[in-house]
Amino acid sequence: MAASGGAGDRPGKGRQRSGNPAVRGGVQPPRERTARPVAPLTKEYLPGQLPVDGAPYPLALRNPETVWWRSLLGALFGLSLYLLLVILVSTLVVRIGWIVTHPVDYNTYYAQALAYERPIGLLASNAGIAVLIPISLALVLVIHHARTHWLFSVQPGMRWRYLLVCLGVSAVVFVGIQAVMELASPAARIAPQADFGLFLAVVLISSPIQAAAEEIFFRGYLMQALGSAVAKPWFGVVASSLVFALMHGTQNLALFVNRLAFGLLAGLLVWLVGGLEAGIAAHVLNNIVAFGWAGLTTSIAGLRSVQALTWAQSGLQIAAFVLCAGLTLVVARLMRLRTRVDLSAPGVTSPA
Structure with missing residues (x-):
């Protein structure tokens, strides 16, 4: 709209007569206000749902709403829920198995299942875990008000091609290291345990x-919760690894160091590659090879009861973890994966 004078201005003195009757009558129109854009809650991200641009994976839950006590509360609440629900779910699965088969009295059946003498025990334990x-997805949504796909990687979301390659790399490493361990202990022989087929099916599926x-x-x-609470990536890696090792129950020092080393290496790898894929692959193959070989040579119940390792056994397994982490890190570099949050990347701020 063209600028105009008041009622006292006369035509012919360099000013044009306004076409707005209200202006010609001396009434000034109201000033237009610039409306602030409001993103629809169902279609766009809220500012608090996005991590800081350039943040590494361990800080991906840190946003303008982050307060340290909320992150700590989420971690404690998650651990409490896990300790409660794993028992409830495991017991429920065993109870269903007993009702369906009813081979012996329930107390005997439950004790055998708990010791992994029956396939249902391994299935129940895995279902509980x-x-x-x-639990993790709910905590991200409720406690941190963030989108759940930041939990998998900084892409965000699961990077499936990288996961598949990591599964292949991990299979080679852990099968190879198992072969080396058996060559060092030639006493082992192939003698599948009872119900090995059922145990193997449970291992491969669950x-x-x-x-x-x-x-x-x-x-x-x-x-992410512990790292974001103090804005220190290393703190999240170390603290979560300690909790992971301690949650495995009774163990000698060599076995504790073994599990702590796995947690630290997996956490460092997640930080460096910007996602969970390599850690998931290594964990999956480590468990499948360990349980599968135990079922073929001794028993899965025997592996379940292990509470101690020698330092040589622990060191050999840690070497396998290091090798696997190194190879999957090289793969990530070759694939040029994103390792930090990039809010300007295509699709990052689109609706989930």
């Missing part, structure tokens, strides 16, 4: 879910 996945659940919670949610 699997609850870590919905162990990948169990391993992924542990990675999503410990290297995913717990590392």
